[in-house]
Amino acid sequence: MYYLMAAPAIILIAIIFLYPVFYTIWCGFCKYSLLSAINTAKWIGLKNFSALLSDATFLQVIWNTIVYTIVSVPMEVFLGLICSLLLDRSFRGRGFVRALWLLPFMFTPVVVAYQWRWLFNDQSGLINYLLMNLGIISEKLAWLSDIKLAMVSVIVTDIWYTTPFVTLLFLGGLQSLPIEPLESAEVDGASGWQKFWYITLPLLRPVMLVIVLLKTMDAMKAFDLIYIMTYGGPGLKTEMIMTYAYKVGFITFKIGQSSAISVFSLLLMLVASGVIFLLFREKSTITYY
């Protein structure tokens, strides 16, 4: 009977996850294009991968994704931690402020992308207006079509959009921490900063590991914001692995190559999570209490 209750779920997983994943991995080793006369997959071994690695476009795309991830994730974790610490204090109207700060985390990414595309607008965007009034820039900038500024713009948008979720995760973590170590530190006369640095932060380590892992995966899978805000442009300046895989797979219909990109991105994510685990293990020799 229990098997019967679990069976639909297991069948579903096989159909919507396992079959597609293995199919994609297999396609990665095949020549398969929906547009060519040969409409079936043909095994070509590692040729797709070697073609990718000698393709300057793909290398640029990987570099963009790495830059995007390495800049945005630490910023989001840092800002999210600060916001959650502020929200963890007691002040009048805290519930209201918390509700406001966490609001964007459920917004539709496409709408967020348009919001920011409008803020960054070069003709009458609010950001140009504010920066010119503050005297930071002297003329209107075309944020999303400028070679240097496009990446900055999408990263700023991503930080605005995902920091509330990071804040929520940190806040949940802060509230589930044991209270005893902080109390005993207070008795010992520790300052607020000492309590944070020597007790709260080390206790938050497992929470932080999960957050960094989650956000790194998300940043490497960036698609919606980029697609709407810049469509990978100008040139290739904001093209990410996922937008590139989409274009190769669904615009030019080279299924084999697109699958190879997907497989490659999976490997890259695996490596990234390995690096993150190592980074977090190194410091865990510090004793907590």
Next chain:
Amino acid sequence: MNHNRNSRVYLIKAIGLWFAIVIITIIVISPSVWLFLTSLKHPMEIFRWPPTIFPQQLSFEGYKSIFHGYDSRRGSYVPIMGNLYNSLVVGLISSIFSLIIGSMAAYVFARGKIPYGKSIFLTIMVLRTIPLIALAVPLYKLIGYFGLINTLTGLTITHLVITFPIVMFVMYNYFSLFPSEIEDAAQIDGCGPFGIFLKIIVPISAPSLASSLILAFVFSYNEFLFALTLLSDNNRMTLPVGLASTISTHGINWDLLSSAGTIAVIPCVFIALYVQRYLLKGLWSGAIK
């Protein structure tokens, strides 16, 4: 004297805290407020430089075109309301389906009723991190095999990829903390496993079931990539692709788009307000310690 100095330090700290809170609040809400204010401006006013902050003359042109489904100034159809309806239907059906299958399985897995339950759960959580583009090509082919490309049925099936792991995650965590005495008592009274689940577990877990349903719904409502690859007919699109395609066909009509974006975000706001409290409590329960 000492008391005086302490109260001054306290005052400075309080001012600093409130300063930070006000600045962050402005940064968090202004992009959405700006979009909303834009939606109330006359199309002629939108592109004015310097931009007006508040609309000088209220105009509901964008909202009118959306509700009428027809933009009389440009003479083009505006299927946004239809798209919203499609989004709601796809989101509801796929999350209810996931809830039925997922909650049963989560119960069986979390309670160790069948061997390897935990491993299957962890596998689902790992599969969840796979980029959607890697699943998009095989799912596109699978949906195409059943002739369901460019239909909402097809899209609903692919959205199970998104809704199912969320239900699984929430309900597995909930059931693994659930006390088992009640079930034991019911078992003695002669209830079968399915009877226990339906008559005892489901009524008690109603709040958690509702939360997982709502979360799953939002993720489906926000989904962009699958909808982009599967749907090509304007009337069958969900809201995110509908918004994206308004743009490509007649340039960017910011009056229309800001109104549509505002409408699209309203359900998200209410859901986020409802869900964040639940998430804060349940997020890390049992995960640390």
